[in-house]
Amino acid sequence: xxxxxxxxxxxxxxxxxxxxxxxxxxxxxxxxxxxxxxxxxxxxxxxxxxxxxxxxxxxxxxxxxxxxxxxxxxxxxxxxxxxxxxxxxxxxxxxxxxxxxxx
Amino acid sequence: xxxxxxxxxxxxxxxxxxxxxxxxxxxxxxxxxxxxxxxxxxxxxxxxxxxxxxxxxxxxxxxxxxxxxxxxxxxxxxxxxxxxxxxxxxxxxxxxxxxxxxxxxxxxxxxxxxxxxxxxxxxxxxxxxxxxxxxxxxxxxxxxxxxxxxxxxxxxxxxxxxxxxxxxxxxxxxxxxxxxxxxxxxxxxxxxxxxxxxxxxxxxxxxx
Amino acid sequence: xxxxxxxxxxxxxxxxxxxxxxxxxxxxxxxxxxxxxxxxxxxxxxxxxxxxxxxxxxxxxxxxxxxxxxxxxxxxxxxxxxxxxxxxxxxxxxxxxxxxxxxxxxxxxxxxxxxxxxxxxxxxxxxxxxxxxxxxxxxxxxxxxxxxxxxxxxxxxxxxxxxxxxxxxxxxxxxxxxxxxxxxxxxxxxxxxxxxxxxxxxxxxxxxxxxxxxxxxxxxxxxxxxxxxxxxxxxxxxxxxxxxxxxxxxxxxxxxxxxxxxxxxxxxxxxxxxxxxxxxxxxxxxxxxxxxxxxxxxxxxxxxxxxxxxxxxxxxxxxxxxxxxxxxxxxxxxxxxxxxxxxxxxxxxxxxxxxxxxxxxxxxxxxxxxxxxxxxxxxxxxxxxxxxxxxxxxxxxxxxxxxxxxxxxxxxxxxxxxxxxxxxxxxxxxxxxxxxxxxxxxxxxxxxxxx
Numbered sequence: 094x095x096x097x098x099x100x101x102x103x104x105x106x107x108x109x110x111x112x113x114x115x116x117x118x119x120x121x122x123x124x125x126x127x128x129x130x131x132x133x134x135x136x137x138x139x140x141x142x143x144x145x146x147x148x149x150x151x152x153x154x155x156x157x158x159x160x161x162x163x164x165x166x167x168x169x170x171x172x173x174x175x176x177x178x179x180x181x182x183x184x185x186x187x188x189x190x191x192x193x194x195x196x
Numbered sequence: 197x198x199x200x201x202x203x204x205x206x207x208x209x210x211x212x213x214x215x216x217x218x219x220x221x222x223x224x225x226x227x228x229x230x231x232x233x234x235x236x237x238x239x240x241x242x243x244x245x246x247x248x249x250x251x252x253x254x255x256x257x258x259x260x261x262x263x264x265x266x267x268x269x270x271x272x273x274x275x276x277x278x279x280x281x282x283x284x285x286x287x288x289x290x291x292x293x294x295x296x297x298x299x300x301x302x303x304x305x306x307x308x309x310x311x312x313x314x315x316x317x318x319x320x321x322x323x324x325x326x327x328x329x330x331x332x333x334x335x336x337x338x339x340x341x342x343x344x345x346x347x348x349x350x351x352x353x354x355x356x357x358x359x360x361x362x363x364x365x366x367x368x369x370x371x372x373x374x375x376x377x378x379x380x381x382x383x384x385x386x387x388x389x390x391x392x393x394x395x396x397x398x399x400x401x402x403x404x
Numbered sequence: 405x406x407x408x409x410x411x412x413x414x415x416x417x418x419x420x421x422x423x424x425x426x427x428x429x430x431x432x433x434x435x436x437x438x439x440x441x442x443x444x445x446x447x448x449x450x451x452x453x454x455x456x457x458x459x460x461x462x463x464x465x466x467x468x469x470x471x472x473x474x475x476x477x478x479x480x481x482x483x484x485x486x487x488x489x490x491x492x493x494x495x496x497x498x499x500x501x502x503x504x505x506x507x508x509x510x511x512x513x514x515x516x517x518x519x520x521x522x523x524x525x526x527x528x529x530x531x532x533x534x535x536x537x538x539x540x541x542x543x544x545x546x547x548x549x550x551x552x553x554x555x556x557x558x559x560x561x562x563x564x565x566x567x568x569x570x571x572x573x574x575x576x577x578x579x580x581x582x583x584x585x586x587x588x589x590x591x592x593x594x595x596x597x598x599x600x601x602x603x604x605x606x607x608x609x610x611x612x613x614x615x616x617x618x619x620x621x622x623x624x625x626x627x628x629x630x631x632x633x634x635x636x637x638x639x640x641x642x643x644x645x646x647x648x649x650x651x652x653x654x655x656x657x658x659x660x661x662x663x664x665x666x667x668x669x670x671x672x673x674x675x676x677x678x679x680x681x682x683x684x685x686x687x688x689x690x691x692x693x694x695x696x697x698x699x700x701x702x703x704x705x706x707x708x709x710x711x712x713x714x715x716x717x718x719x720x721x722x723x724x725x726x727x728x729x730x731x732x733x734x735x736x737x738x739x740x741x742x743x744x745x746x747x748x749x750x751x752x753x754x755x756x757x758x759x760x761x762x763x764x765x766x767x768x769x770x771x772x773x774x775x776x777x778x779x780x781x782x783x784x785x786x787x788x789x790x791x792x793x794x795x796x797x798x799x800x801x802x803x804x805x806x807x808x809x810x811x812x813x814x815x816x817x818x819x820x821x822x823x824x825x826x827x828x829x830x831x832x833x834x835x836x837x838x839x840x841x842x843x844x845x846x847x848x849x850x851x852x853x854x855x
Binding site for chain 2: 096097099100101102103104105107108109110111112113114115116118119120122124125127128129131132135138139142143145146147148149152155156158159160162163164165166167169170171173174175176177178180186
């Protein structure tokens with residue numbers, strides 16, 4: 094490996110993506126699930142920026158990743174507000190206990 | 197040298213992500229998330245995306261993770277919350293994760309990127325992003341172009357060195373701004389706690 | 405594919421070139437040595453002011469309280485007191501409470517120091533003397549500085565003590581809220597200058613001190629003071645030091661710390677005091693310019709501008725230190741607010757005020773333009789005149805100008821820079837005398853009204 098190429102970055106992105114998925118699946122704490130979502134989005138962001146660097150797509154990838162970052166922040170704020178609301182009602186943020194609507 | 201720096205950042209990013217998955221304590225998870233996301237910002241700097249890297253640091257690491265830690269503290273019941281995960285769930289999700297990972301790696305390593313680039317170049321005539329990085333005169337390179345793109349004018353360098361203008365991202369930019377406003381209102385509405393009567397307050401309530 | 409390195413700034417390059425003339429070795433090794441030297445230099449700028457300010461804090465507080473302060477250590481004035489403190493702190497035992505989360509407890513002081521130190525990478529100390537010169541220097545500097553809160557909140561959480569937890573919570577709430585007015589006031593100079601490059605913002609304030617952005621309009625004048633108040637809060641300095649309020653929280657987030665780890669928090673605090681003061685000086689107070697045009701232009705023409713830069717460094721350090729002394733003065737004069745008052749000050753007063761200032765400084769030149777026919781009150785004002793550093797390979801798009809200077813000033817040089825033309829050095833007024841006919845404006849695109 095004498096120089097870093099696109100595939101190396103894509104590999105890192107894939108690792109982050111998979112870690113995020115596993116994190117979302119295994120953690121029962123709502124905030125743990127949120128962290129998994131952040132990891133997934135970051136994996137996607139690495140791909141965006143790396144593709145914008147190594148392919149003729151220009152700045153599109155960077156701008157897309159900026160939108161992803163901004164929307165992720167918005168998503169985290171809303172999700173946290175929901176988690177707080179859930180905690181106020183249930184005194185827990187265990188996602189498995191959010192089953193009030195279960196038939 | 198660049199390989200070394202890439203290796204450091206990549207290892208920190210992957211290691212941090214793995215540690216997020218493996219650690220049982222929510223605040224430790226947040227700490228490893230900080231490590232992982234900051235290293236991703238480092239990778240962005242390596243990719244000449246200085247503005248995106250700075251945004252990552254400011255919004256993700258400085259904003260979102262702080263918000264998450266805040267959320268952990270507002271909702272924690274004991275001093276150190278440990279997450280118990282069912283071993284069967286761990287095995288299943290690790291298997292699924294392994295399969296997804298193998299799929300992803302197989303997918304991107306099967307693509308001939310240089311051929312794709314050639315094809316794109318032939319079709320659109322654009323060259324690879326000719327950013328010289330943090331060039332000799334010491335100036336970052338992407339801020340102006342990202343700013344231009346966000347306000348509706350995107351510049352692309354052609355293969356023969358000429359620059360052309362293409363329509364930018366004004367509409368998505370406006371949509372995102374309105375979206376952020378909506379989120380601001382919505383989140384503050386949702387978080388206005390209708391206090392459960394008799395519910396025990398956590399150690400630190402909103403009036404810290 | 406050779407990737408450019410994130411940490412190869414101009415000074416490192418030039419240092420590497422200088423070293424390469426002495427040592428014949430591989431370029432990577434030379435660059436590595438140069439980078440290491442440069443980091444050492446920055447560490448000196450990080451550590452020495454912190455030591456000086458800790459001493460100053462003791463002396464100033466003593467004088468304000470009608471005491472003498474340190475008098476003996478190191479001869480007169482006790483000027484070695486900080487060193488003595490440091491030696492004492494190194495000798496102390498490094499304790500971790502039994503209830504603590506050991507790993508986080510040990511790591512969090514380093515997080516604070518790293519964030520504070522990394523912000524110095526983006527600060528120009530004199531014209532061009534910046535470790536990593538970026539177009540988004542202001543943005544990234546503030547981004548890195550805001551990471552300090554993570555270390556504080558993790559320290560508060562992992563100590564396993566309720567005082568620490570309260571301190572950490574307060575700090576988080578405070579920092580997150582004060583980011584908003586900080587950003588809004590820091591964006592006003594960006595708006596006026598049309599760049600986030602700290603070096604360029606400062607270069608535009610050359611000439612007489614009326615060119616300093618603080619005197620640019622009534623709005624920027626108020627904005628400077630709002631900025632100063634907000635930096636007090638974001639550095640958790642009194643009267644906003646609720647995170648470590650001794651009278652209620654023992655020591656706040658650092659209650660359980662001792663020895664070196666404790667001193668790291670303070671090193672970081674004083675260093676970031678210096679950083680935000682420097683930021684205020686660069687954004688509003690003319691940075692490294694003395695404010696007296698003849699001195700600046702005279703010195704900039706001797707020996708290729710080198711003495712001018714050294715003088716600029718001294719001027720910059722003096723101005724920043726004065727601001728730090730004002731911070732210390734405020735700390736020992738004003739009583740501490742309550743936490744709800746702190747949040748109220750931010751959310752009910754500072755945020756609306758800074759929004760108003762933001763809009764006001766957008767409208768002000770437009771109103772003047774329609775009333776006086778020029779966007780500034782004084783006839784000659786070079787702010788908004790870019791002293792650009794466009795790289796040769798940059799794509800020819802200039803920054804979006806929201807500022808109508810560009811279109812009314814007869815000697816408008818906003819477009820008057822071609823690729824490859826660099827800073828005119830100190831004395832940016834010389835650019836006013838150039839012929840506007842030399843604009844290579846054909847390839848340049850000016851974006852207006854993009855918002």
